[in-house]
Amino acid sequence: MTIVLGEAPARIRAELVVLDERFAGVAGDEYVERLYDGGRWLEGPAYVPAWRSLIFSDIPNDRLLRWDEVSGQTSVFRQPSGFVNGNTIDGLGRLVSCSQGERQVIRTEYDGSRVVLASHLDGLRLNSPNDVVVRRDGSVWFTDPPYGITSSYEGNGGEQELDGCYVYRIDPDGGLTVVADDFRRPNGLAFSLDETELYVADTHGSHIRRFEVDGAKLTGGEVFAPCTAGRFDGIRVDEAGRVWAATHEGVHCFAPDGTLIGKLILPDVVSNLTFGGPRGNRLFVTATTSVWSWHLTARGARPPYAANA
Numbered sequence: 001m002t003i004v005l006g007e008a009p010a011r012i013r014a015e016l017v018v019l020d021e022r023f024a025g026v027a028g029d030e031y032v033e034r035l036y037d038g039g040r041w042l043e044g045p046a047y048v049p050a051w052r053s054l055i056f057s058d059i060p061n062d063r064l065l066r067w068d069e070v071s072g073q074t075s076v077f078r079q080p081s082g083f084v085n086g087n088t089i090d091g092l093g094r095l096v097s098c099s100q101g102e103r104q105v106i107r108t109e110y111d112g113s114r115v116v117l118a119s120h121l122d123g124l125r126l127n128s129p130n131d132v133v134v135r136r137d138g139s140v141w142f143t144d145p146p147y148g149i150t151s152s153y154e155g156n157g158g159e160q161e162l163d164g165c166y167v168y169r170i171d172p173d174g175g176l177t178v179v180a181d182d183f184r185r186p187n188g189l190a191f192s193l194d195e196t197e198l199y200v201a202d203t204h205g206s207h208i209r210r211f212e213v214d215g216a217k218l219t220g221g222e223v224f225a226p227c228t229a230g231r232f233d234g235i236r237v238d239e240a241g242r243v244w245a246a247t248h249e250g251v252h253c254f255a256p257d258g259t260l261i262g263k264l265i266l267p268d269v270v271s272n273l274t275f276g277g278p279r280g281n282r283l284f285v286t287a288t289t290s291v292w293s294w295h296l297t298a299r300g301a302r303p304p305y306a307a308n309a
């Protein structure tokens with residue numbers, strides 16, 4: 001039985017702020033559509049081409065939801081979810097998720113079983129993995145702020161065992177290493193088109209930093225862009241190398257040189273975003289209780305499964 005949740009998509013005229021001509025051509029539709037409303041704090045959108053679906057997290061309600069692109073309906077994919085936050089799809093099409101409640105990064109296998117990719121560093125539990133990306137070489141990169149343990153709202157609460165909030169890399173053979181240890185609240189992350197750079201949002205500093213990827217290590221880490229509307233959360237890169245970021249007033253778009261070139265204003269605080277749809281030109285945005293979509297002329301950076309095809 002399909003449980004239909006939050007049917008009745010609505011659309012509103014896209015409220016755009018064009019600050020630079022590099023943003024002027026990205027708009028496709030004049031409207032943004034509200035695909036779902038009824039979550040408590042939505043996060044972690046990941047588009048799954050094989051399922052024609054968007055998976056996303058409703059963290060305080062401890063569930064993963066699935067919006068079906070064909071039917072337009074949203075149903076429960078997994079509940080309890082372990083207070084999953086960030087999700088992504090790896091190079092083989094598998095769902096990789098950050099469980100704030102279990103304090104683990106997990107992968108859902110083809111048979112539906114789940115394997116733990118990371119849970120401890122040197123015998124100490126992770127804080128509460130927040131967001132995750134997979135590189136084409138199969139390595140998994142994630143951030144570990146404490147939002148799932150500071151209270152029982154977005155997790156199970158608990159003690160912080162590690163000294164800090166780090167950015168991690170999981171080697172394809174399973175080894176876990178710290179790749180950045182100077183963040184207060186690392187959050188969203190995204191690779192550049194050629195994966196030689198990694199952008200990481202620092203919610204505490206309210207900026208995005210840019211690192212050079214040197215094999216399994218990061219160097220650099222300068223501030224790429226400050227947030228001018230609250231705090232950054234999730235980020236994504238499109239095929240032109242533009243960086244799209246979740247803010248408290250909507251989605252901000254930056255040129256590769258760090259210039260804020262445009263905004264999509266939305267009525268609620270935005271947590272995260274992803275590109276999807278059959279052509280990769282549909283922007284999905286999780287914003288507090290709702291999921292929005294906006295058709296663009298631009299497409300997202302090619303995901304790893306396409307690159308491997």
Ligand code: MG
Nearest residue numbers: 130131187233
């Ligand atoms: Mg986040």
